[in-house]
Amino acid sequence: MTVSRILPLVLLAALATFLGLNLGRPQQATVRSAMVGKPAPAFALPGLAGEPGLRQADLATGRPVLVNLFASWCLPCRVEAPQLAALRRAGVVIHGIALRDRPEDVAAFLARHGNPFGRIGLDADGRVAVGFGSSGVPETFLIDGQGIIRAQHIGEIRPEDVPKILKELRRWG
Amino acid sequence: MTAVLPPIPELGHLALWLALAAALVQAVAPWHARLGQAAAPAAAAQGLLVLGAFVALGWAFLVSDFSVELVTANSHTMKPTLYKLTGIWANHEGSMLLWVLILALAGLLVALMPAPLGPAFRARALGVAGMVSAGFLAFLLLASNPFTRIEPAPTEGRGLNPLLQDPGLAFHPPTLYVGYVGLVVAFALAVAALLEGRVSSDWARATRPWVAGAWAFLTLGIALGAWWAYYELGWGGWWFWDPVENAALMPWLVATALLHSIRVLETRGALPNWTLMLAILGFALSMLGTFIVRSGVLSSVHAFAVDPTRGLFLLVLLAGLTGGAFLVWALKAPRIAEGARFAAFSREGSLVLNNLLLLALLSIVLVGTLYPLALEGVSGRQISVGPPYFNATTLPIVLGLAVLMGVGPLLAWKRNPRPGFVRRLWPPLAAALAFGLIGLALGLKTVLAVLGFAAAGWLIVASLLPFVGRRRVPTFLALGTAIAHLGAGLALLGATASGALQREALVSLRVGDGFAVGGLEVRLYDVGPVAGPNWTALEATLHVSRDGRPVATLTPQSRTYTTPPMETTEAGIVGWRGGDLYAALGKPDGSGRWQIHFWIKPLVHLLWVGAVLMATGAAVAAGGRARMAWPGRARPLVSRPVPVPAE
Incomplete structure (x- = not known):
C-alpha cells in the first residue's frame, strides 16, 4: 500500500483528534484583548467642550482605575449606567472613552443617563479603542496603578458583575 | 379491553x-x-x-x-x-x-x-x-x-x-439538507462501487444525476442563506466568511469538483480513483459542516446551543463513517492507471485544472475556518480570521476559475484544440475588455474589481459560444452547462459590482432632514409606530429622489418582538436598476435624531439571478446527453440505453 493511499486516513485522524481535543473548550463569543497584562497604549484624546480630555498619563496614578468604552448610540451602554453609578458611589475612579461619537451627542447622553466619569476622552475614529484591543462597546478595562491593563470586561456591566469588579479592583489596589 | x-x-x-x-x-x-x-x-x-x-x-x-x-x-x-x-x-x-x-x-x-x-x-x-x-x-x-x-x-x-x-430562513435548512443528502447518496454509491470493484462509465452515469441534484440544492441553499443575511439581518452584506457559512461552502466546493470530474469518468473512463475520493470527501465535509454547526466547537454568529456530548457523538460518527470509507478506498481503489490519456489543452485537461483550483479554494477555506481554533489550542491566543484573509486568497482563484469556465466547454475531448481555435475566443475577449472599461468608467478603484468585471464579461459571452454557428440541437448536458456557467458569470458580476461600487452613508437625522449619497438625495420623511402579529416596530419613511424626481420610498423598521422579547432590524429595501437601495434604522439618540445606515448596492440582483441559473443549469444537465426535441423539428429524443448488467 502506497503512502498516498493512506494519506486521507492520516489526515482524517489528525483532524478528528484536533476537533476532539477542542470539544470541551469553553466558548468565548468575542475575542479577548491581547493587551491584558500590557501597559495601556499611549494616547491623548480631546474632551468635551471646555473640559480636559483623557491621556495615558491619567491612568497611572498609583491606584487602579476603570476605563469604560461607551457611545451615545449604543443601547447596552444605557443599561449599564446604574452599575457605573454604583461603582462610582463605591469610590471607584472611572474614566470614559466615547467611541465614534459627537461631543453634543455625548453631552446629551450623559445628561440623560448620568455622568459617572472622572475624565472623558472623545475617540472620534476609534483608534484608541483598537489600541486597547477592544472589540466593541460597551467594554470596561481595569488599569492598575502602574498603568498596566489587568482585566477586560466585554459587554455591559450587569448588577451581578459589580461585586466581582470591586473584588478585582481590590486585588490590584 | x-x-x-x-x-x-x-x-x-x-x-x-x-x-x-x-x-x-x-x-x-x-x-x-x-x-x-x-x-x-x-x-x-x-x-x-x-x-x-x-x-x-x-x-x-x-x-x-x-x-x-x-x-x-x-x-x-x-x-x-x-x-x-x-x-x-x-x-x-x-x-x-x-x-x-x-x-x-x-x-x-x-x-x-x-x-x-x-x-x-x-x-x-x-x-x-x-x-x-x-x-x-x-x-x-x-x-x-x-x-x-x-x-x-x-x-x-x-x-x-x-x-x-422569515421565509428565506424557513426554507434555507431543508434546501441545504436535500443537497447534503444527495451527497450522502453519491457517497453510498461510491463506497458500494469500491466494494464491488465496479467503477465505470455506467457507474458515473447512474451517479451523476444525484451529484447534479445535490449541487443544485446546495447552491440554492447557500444562496437562500446569503439572501437571509442580506435582507433579514440588516448587515448590509450577503457573505461574511462566518464558520457556519464556510461549513456549507466546503461541501459545495467539493460537489462542484465532483460534478466535473464525474463527467470525465462518464465520457472518457478516466480519473476513477480521484472521482471516488471526491465523492467520499464531499460526504466527509457535509459531516464536518454538521459537526461545526451542531457542536459549537467554533463560535459563530449562528450561535447554536453548545453541547460537548452531542459534539463528541457527531465526531465519532464523522470519524467512523468517513474513516471506514477512506479505508475501503485505500484497500480497494482500482489499481489500474488513471484510465485513458488526454492532451494538456483538452476538455479533460481543463476539468482537471478546474478540480485543482476548487480544491485549492477548499484548502483555503478549511484552513481559515480551523486556524483560529488551532492557534488558540497551541498558544492560547485568540484571533478571528475574517474577510481580508479570505478575499485576498480566494478571489484570484475565483477569477482563474471564471476564465477556465469560459474556455473549458469549447475545448475538444482528448486532443489539443485545432489551430483556428483562438479565433473563437475573440468575442469573449472583447467582452472582457468592454466590461473592464465600463467598470473603470463606473468608478472601480481596485485592480481585482476591474478584473472581476472583465472575467464576468468573458464568462457571460463565452458560456453562450458553444451554440453560436451550431446547427445541431444541444444536449441537455451542454445546455445545462451553459446555463450554469452563465449564472456563475452573472453572479460574479453582481458580487463584484455590489461590493466594489457600493455607496454607503451612516447619518443621524431629524425628521425632515436629508443627505446626499451617490447622486441620490435621501430625506427622512417620518418615523412612526406600526404593529404586526407578534411584534411592534418603529418605522422610518425615507424618500429617495434623483435630480428632484422621486426614485423610491424606503421603510426600514426597528422591530421589537413580544415573545421572546427581542429587537431586530428590518432593513428597508427597494430594487433600483438591478441593484438595491438599502436602509437600516438605528436607535434614536435621545435628542430627536435617528441613526440611518443607507447603502446603494448596484447589480446585487444579479447574484440571486445567477444562483437560480446555476441551480437550473445543474438540473437541466442532469438530463444527460439526450437532445431536446426542438419545437417544429422532427428530431426524436435520443437517449442512451442504460445498461443493466446481469448479476
Whole structure:
C-alpha cells in the first residue's frame, strides 16, 4: 500500500483528534484583548467642550482605575449606567472613552443617563479603542496603578458583575 | 379491553426507534448472501417510519402541544401557522430529524426506483446509506430526542427566535439538507462501487444525476442563506466568511469538483480513483459542516446551543463513517492507471485544472475556518480570521476559475484544440475588455474589481459560444452547462459590482432632514409606530429622489418582538436598476435624531439571478446527453440505453 493511499486516513485522524481535543473548550463569543497584562497604549484624546480630555498619563496614578468604552448610540451602554453609578458611589475612579461619537451627542447622553466619569476622552475614529484591543462597546478595562491593563470586561456591566469588579479592583489596589 | 392509542408524540418516538431497527437491517442485510434482498424493503420501511415521526412532531407544533419540551421552547400559540410548521426545524433536535427524514426519503426513492446497476449493487449502496441513517437515528434518540416531555406542561410556549421568522430562513435548512443528502447518496454509491470493484462509465452515469441534484440544492441553499443575511439581518452584506457559512461552502466546493470530474469518468473512463475520493470527501465535509454547526466547537454568529456530548457523538460518527470509507478506498481503489490519456489543452485537461483550483479554494477555506481554533489550542491566543484573509486568497482563484469556465466547454475531448481555435475566443475577449472599461468608467478603484468585471464579461459571452454557428440541437448536458456557467458569470458580476461600487452613508437625522449619497438625495420623511402579529416596530419613511424626481420610498423598521422579547432590524429595501437601495434604522439618540445606515448596492440582483441559473443549469444537465426535441423539428429524443448488467 502506497503512502498516498493512506494519506486521507492520516489526515482524517489528525483532524478528528484536533476537533476532539477542542470539544470541551469553553466558548468565548468575542475575542479577548491581547493587551491584558500590557501597559495601556499611549494616547491623548480631546474632551468635551471646555473640559480636559483623557491621556495615558491619567491612568497611572498609583491606584487602579476603570476605563469604560461607551457611545451615545449604543443601547447596552444605557443599561449599564446604574452599575457605573454604583461603582462610582463605591469610590471607584472611572474614566470614559466615547467611541465614534459627537461631543453634543455625548453631552446629551450623559445628561440623560448620568455622568459617572472622572475624565472623558472623545475617540472620534476609534483608534484608541483598537489600541486597547477592544472589540466593541460597551467594554470596561481595569488599569492598575502602574498603568498596566489587568482585566477586560466585554459587554455591559450587569448588577451581578459589580461585586466581582470591586473584588478585582481590590486585588490590584 | 378497548385499545387506547398512545398519545401522538409517543407514537412518533416509537416510530423513530422502529426506524432505527429498520436502518440497522438495511445496513447489515446487503453483506449477507441470502438477506441481501431485505435491504430495499427495509429502506422503504425506514423512510415511512421517519416520515411518521416527523408528522407526529409537526402535529405537536401545529396544535401547540406544550407538553413536548421542544414545542415549548420553540413555539407559541400566537405565532403564524407557517412559522409554527417551520419551527419544527428551527431548532437543533427538529433540524436533525429533518436531516434524517430527507435521508430516509432518499433511501425510499432509491428502493422504489429501477436499479440501473443491478439489485445487488443497489442493496450495497442502500446498506451504506443505512449505516449513515442508523448513526444519525441513534444520535437523535440518545442525544437529541425531539419528543422529550415536560411535566407539568406549561400553558404557553417560549416563542421562536424572531430572526428565524422569515421565509428565506424557513426554507434555507431543508434546501441545504436535500443537497447534503444527495451527497450522502453519491457517497453510498461510491463506497458500494469500491466494494464491488465496479467503477465505470455506467457507474458515473447512474451517479451523476444525484451529484447534479445535490449541487443544485446546495447552491440554492447557500444562496437562500446569503439572501437571509442580506435582507433579514440588516448587515448590509450577503457573505461574511462566518464558520457556519464556510461549513456549507466546503461541501459545495467539493460537489462542484465532483460534478466535473464525474463527467470525465462518464465520457472518457478516466480519473476513477480521484472521482471516488471526491465523492467520499464531499460526504466527509457535509459531516464536518454538521459537526461545526451542531457542536459549537467554533463560535459563530449562528450561535447554536453548545453541547460537548452531542459534539463528541457527531465526531465519532464523522470519524467512523468517513474513516471506514477512506479505508475501503485505500484497500480497494482500482489499481489500474488513471484510465485513458488526454492532451494538456483538452476538455479533460481543463476539468482537471478546474478540480485543482476548487480544491485549492477548499484548502483555503478549511484552513481559515480551523486556524483560529488551532492557534488558540497551541498558544492560547485568540484571533478571528475574517474577510481580508479570505478575499485576498480566494478571489484570484475565483477569477482563474471564471476564465477556465469560459474556455473549458469549447475545448475538444482528448486532443489539443485545432489551430483556428483562438479565433473563437475573440468575442469573449472583447467582452472582457468592454466590461473592464465600463467598470473603470463606473468608478472601480481596485485592480481585482476591474478584473472581476472583465472575467464576468468573458464568462457571460463565452458560456453562450458553444451554440453560436451550431446547427445541431444541444444536449441537455451542454445546455445545462451553459446555463450554469452563465449564472456563475452573472453572479460574479453582481458580487463584484455590489461590493466594489457600493455607496454607503451612516447619518443621524431629524425628521425632515436629508443627505446626499451617490447622486441620490435621501430625506427622512417620518418615523412612526406600526404593529404586526407578534411584534411592534418603529418605522422610518425615507424618500429617495434623483435630480428632484422621486426614485423610491424606503421603510426600514426597528422591530421589537413580544415573545421572546427581542429587537431586530428590518432593513428597508427597494430594487433600483438591478441593484438595491438599502436602509437600516438605528436607535434614536435621545435628542430627536435617528441613526440611518443607507447603502446603494448596484447589480446585487444579479447574484440571486445567477444562483437560480446555476441551480437550473445543474438540473437541466442532469438530463444527460439526450437532445431536446426542438419545437417544429422532427428530431426524436435520443437517449442512451442504460445498461443493466446481469448479476
